[in-house]
Amino acid sequence: MKLRTFSIICLLMIHQMALAAEEQPRLRPLEVVTEIPNTSIVVLKKSFSKEAVWPWVLITASTLGTYYTDRETLDEVQRWGRSTGVGNADNTRTVLKMGEIQLLRLPSDTGSWLYFLGDGWTHFTIAGGFLAVGYGRGPTRAWNTGLQIVHSMVVGTVFSQALKRATGRESPSEATSYRGTWRPFPSIKAYGSNTPKYDA
Secondary structure, three states, rough: OHHHHHHHHHHHHHHOOOOOOOOOOOOOHHHHHHHHHHHHHHHHHHHHHHHHHHHHHHHHHHHHHHHHHEEEEEEHHHHHHHHHHHOOOOOOOOEEEEEEEEEEEEEOHHHHHHHHOOOOHHHHHHHHHHHHHHOOOOOOHHHHHHHHHHHHHHHHHHHHHHHHHHHOOOOHOOOOOOOOEEEOOOOHHHHOHHHHEEOO
C-alpha cells in the first residue's frame, strides 16, 4: 500500500512537470489548509456517486483478497527477504519524539530504507524539494506541485487515519490471531507506541 501511494505521487509529479510551458496562477500556502474541507467534501461526494460503483467493487474485492491471504503473503515476502539478504526486522530508529509519542523514525539498513520509500516523510520531503525550487521567484509549477502534494497528503492522511483508528486491526506482522485482532479506537499513546498493532 505504501509503495503504491509512493508510485502515485511520483506519477503525479511527472505529470505536473510534463504539462505545457504556460504558467499557472501561483497557489498560496494557506490554500493547503483552507481547501481541506472542500476537497474532503468533493472526495466524499465522488466516492458515493454512481460512477464510483465499479471502483468500489474492485476495492472491496481486492481488500477481501488481501485480507484472506495476508498471512501467506507476509510469510512469502519474508522468506524472499531472507533469501536475498534484505531481512525482515524493523531497523528504523526514533529520531524525534514528543513525550512518549514517536514523531519520526528513520531507516538504518536496506530493508528499512525500502519500507521507508512509502512513508509519509518521504512524500513530504519530495514536496519540500519542489517548494524549495519554487520558493520566492522560482518556477510557479514547482511551487504549485509542492503545495498540491502536501494538500493531497493531508487529505489522504485524514481519511486513512480515520479508517485505521476506527478499525484498529493488527498488521500481519503483529497478529496475535490468524487474521489479526481488531481493537477499534486505540488511544493516541497506544497507537503511537505500537502502530502495527492497530493500522492494518
